[in-house]
Amino acid sequence: MNGWITFWTIACTVGFAAFYLLVLVVVPLGALDLVKLFKHLKAGGDRDSEADEAR
Amino acid sequence: MDTFATNFSMLDWWIVGAYLAISVAIGVVVNKYIHSVSDYMLGGRGAGTALNAATFIGTGLGLVTIMYASMDGFSKGFAFMILPLIGLAVGLTLGSTGFVIRRLREQRLVTLPEYFQRRYSRSVRVTAGIICALAGILNMGLFPKMGAVFVTYSTGLGRSQPISVQDWPGFCAKLTEAGAAGTPSPHKRLFEVLPEDARAAVEQGAGDESQRAAVLKALNGILSQRDFYSKRDFAAVTLPAEAEDLLKLGPEKLSEPSVEQLNRLLLEAAYPRVIVESAWRQELTVNLIMSALILLVLLYTVLGGMVSVIVTDYMQFIVLSIGLGLGLYFCLARPDLGWDHMVGALKQHRGAAAFNPVHANSYGWVWVIWMAMHFAAAALCWAPEATRALTSKDPATTKRTFLFGSPGQFVRLALPALLAIAAFCFVAQNRELTAHFFPNGLGGKAENAGQAMPLLLGKIVPAGLLGVLVAGLMAAFMSTHDSYFLCWSSVITRDIIAPLRRERLNDRQQIRIARIAILCIGAFLLVWGVWYKLPDSVWNYMAVTGSVWLCGSVVVLVGGMYWKRASSAGALAALLGGLMSIPVIFLPEDLKNDTLLMGQIGLENYAFCVVLFVFFSLRYPDRKGSPAQETRP
Numbered sequence A: 001m002n003g004w005i006t007f008w009t010i011a012c013t014v015g016f017a018a019f020y021l022l023v024l025v026v027v028p029l030g031a032l033d034l035v036k037l038f039k040h041l042k043a044g045g046d047r048d049s050e051a052d053e054a055r
Numbered sequence B: 001m002d003t004f005a006t007n008f009s010m011l012d013w014w015i016v017g018a019y020l021a022i023s024v025a026i027g028v029v030v031n032k033y034i035h036s037v038s039d040y041m042l043g044g045r046g047a048g049t050a051l052n053a054a055t056f057i058g059t060g061l062g063l064v065t066i067m068y069a070s071m072d073g074f075s076k077g078f079a080f081m082i083l084p085l086i087g088l089a090v091g092l093t094l095g096s097t098g099f100v101i102r103r104l105r106e107q108r109l110v111t112l113p114e115y116f117q118r119r120y121s122r123s124v125r126v127t128a129g130i131i132c133a134l135a136g137i138l139n140m141g142l143f144p145k146m147g148a149v150f151v152t153y154s155t156g157l158g159r160s161q162p163i164s165v166q167d168w169p170g171f172c173a174k175l176t177e178a179g180a181a182g183t184p185s186p187h188k189r190l191f192e193v194l195p196e197d198a199r200a201a202v203e204q205g206a207g208d209e210s211q212r213a214a215v216l217k218a219l220n221g222i223l224s225q226r227d228f229y230s231k232r233d234f235a236a237v238t239l240p241a242e243a244e245d246l247l248k249l250g251p252e253k254l255s256e257p258s259v260e261q262l263n264r265l266l267l268e269a270a271y272p273r274v275i276v277e278s279a280w281r282q283e284l285t286v287n288l289i290m291s292a293l294i295l296l297v298l299l300y301t302v303l304g305g306m307v308s309v310i311v312t313d314y315m316q317f318i319v320l321s322i323g324l325g326l327g328l329y330f331c332l333a334r335p336d337l338g339w340d341h342m343v344g345a346l347k348q349h350r351g352a353a354a355f356n357p358v359h360a361n362s363y364g365w366v367w368v369i370w371m372a373m374h375f376a377a378a379a380l381c382w383a384p385e386a387t388r389a390l391t392s393k394d395p396a397t398t399k400r401t402f403l404f405g406s407p408g409q410f411v412r413l414a415l416p417a418l419l420a421i422a423a424f425c426f427v428a429q430n431r432e433l434t435a436h437f438f439p440n441g442l443g444g445k446a447e448n449a450g451q452a453m454p455l456l457l458g459k460i461v462p463a464g465l466l467g468v469l470v471a472g473l474m475a476a477f478m479s480t481h482d483s484y485f486l487c488w489s490s491v492i493t494r495d496i497i498a499p500l501r502r503e504r505l506n507d508r509q510q511i512r513i514a515r516i517a518i519l520c521i522g523a524f525l526l527v528w529g530v531w532y533k534l535p536d537s538v539w540n541y542m543a544v545t546g547s548v549w550l551c552g553s554v555v556v557l558v559g560g561m562y563w564k565r566a567s568s569a570g571a572l573a574a575l576l577g578g579l580m581s582i583p584v585i586f587l588p589e590d591l592k593n594d595t596l597l598m599g600q601i602g603l604e605n606y607a608f609c610v611v612l613f614v615f616f617s618l619r620y621p622d623r624k625g626s627p628a629q630e631t632r633p
Helices: A002-042 B010-033 B037-045 B049-060 B063-097 B101-106 B112-119 B122-154 B168-180 B186-193 B196-203 B209-222 B241-249 B256-270 B278-333 B338-349 B365-381 B395-428 B431-437 B449-460 B465-500 B507-531 B538-562 B568-585 B595-619
Strands: none
Touching: A002 B049, A002 B063, A002 B278, A002 B338, A002 B395, B010 B278, B010 B465, B049 B278, B049 B395, B049 B465, B063 B122, B063 B365, B063 B395, B063 B449, B063 B465, B101 B395, B112 B122, B112 B465, B112 B538, B122 B278, B122 B449, B122 B465, B122 B507, B122 B538, B122 B568, B168 B186, B168 B196, B186 B256, B196 B209, B209 B256, B241 B256, B256 B431, B278 B338, B278 B395, B278 B449, B278 B465, B278 B507, B338 B395, B365 B538, B365 B595, B395 B431, B395 B449, B431 B449, B449 B465, B465 B507, B538 B568, B538 B595, B568 B595
């Protein structure tokens, strides 16, 4: 049982640390992506839409 | 102290309200950016890696996910953490190899079943569309109810409500008359147990406020009396099933909240429409809140499509990360909780099975293997999440989305499970709560597991911050619903209605049909999801409804990409083979809680679909010149 306890302690520490590191990166970069997305949509969005339509 | 009271204050309601209003406003504003069906259903395929990863996690981190993870974490302990680990492994594998997802993005699809028409035939696409939408809509049927449980217990709406009287003259007349009579009746019993001042007030008709206040105080005091029920006095009253169940357990063995509930039910049964059915009123309030939330999500999803989903999911990802992080901090920082206390409580009361997922008293190998299959299949084929493979701006971004999103796959299940383990530790230190959640002792089966984690958060997170946390979890509720609404409506529009029509649908028509489909799904949820009674086994319900689509579709998708001889007949047979999961939904609850049996059935269903796919593909190959022949891998 002690082996499992050590395992879950390490797994949780690494997992949560990785996630909150990701949050620190994704939040500012995501905001930049959001700005780019709106520019892209303003410029007409995905122009190949009609070609992709269901046949 | 009221066992179910929380720190949730009016300030917290304002924070939640402000957040919801901002979400809807954004959804409405982005409507002007929608120019084509690709903009509406895929956000113009313009999302970069960071944004796509945030929305990918936001979609997966739904309130229902948090609730079922907390329910299993509460009863199974750290053993449940095997599921987040599987999710992490699947995300890392797909993100680093690009297996299936890269090819899907290269095909510039709007929905997954479109691939089935390109690779197989139109009939495979329509069949896939019908099964995909059916399984998906059934799967989300329980979401609102799970959300309602969270709102009830985190905001303190689950605490005891005071008894109130509707018809004072009628109530007093009946009580005085029965009190003087010799025949046993609930009125006579109630008259007997009333204190002297309340009895005098009743005899005088409780005409003024001070007399009514005295009677109400006495009535609410009776709620906690263990010996209020007497068989002789209540013999002529038809009791509700819940009261009968509590009486079977014996009032002397019940926890304090259960005694209150029993006495409340007895009074309501003895005085229908006179003593207010407060439990029903409380349930009505919560159902109305959840209905209002669904209507808000419908509003911004119908108007803004995937663009509003991406923007609100991004915002919800931030709020949710902060909210859950706060919850975790307050658990770990409390001297009576903390990591060592959590581990110690589980070790003492639940033993090795709370840490070892393959222990004989835990999930077992078969169930773990089934879950590994299920997670991999869901990552590839479960439309709301698989759609994130299609919304990215290029195939490389798709791979990075899955890779960077993999810690999110871990946290979305592990964090609520850890909060639930903290709730277990908290419950173990409180005699009343132990009796409520573990009537047979802390080593026995957990009851009302869904209430534990929200109740803990409501009690340990201070007012103000609790509003941020609840707003974050409301965000989780909304971010899942918006993605699901859009996803199933896109499938209905493009994979069922469009292929069956002779004339081609233009962008405007497709968007209009998708919006109508969203409203229909929303109506279904409001009727079935909010007002339907929650079954005991939520996770199994979700896994089984998911299997209806996943078992067949993953075989058809992977087979279509990597096996040259895959044919339309094989694809149809495998997709229909997935329907074998439907009868499992109707199995008795005790069988559905048997993880070995559920794992065996789940794995056999995947194997059955593989056999059907291979057999029918070899037996009935596609003719030369068919789409399947032209798009072979």
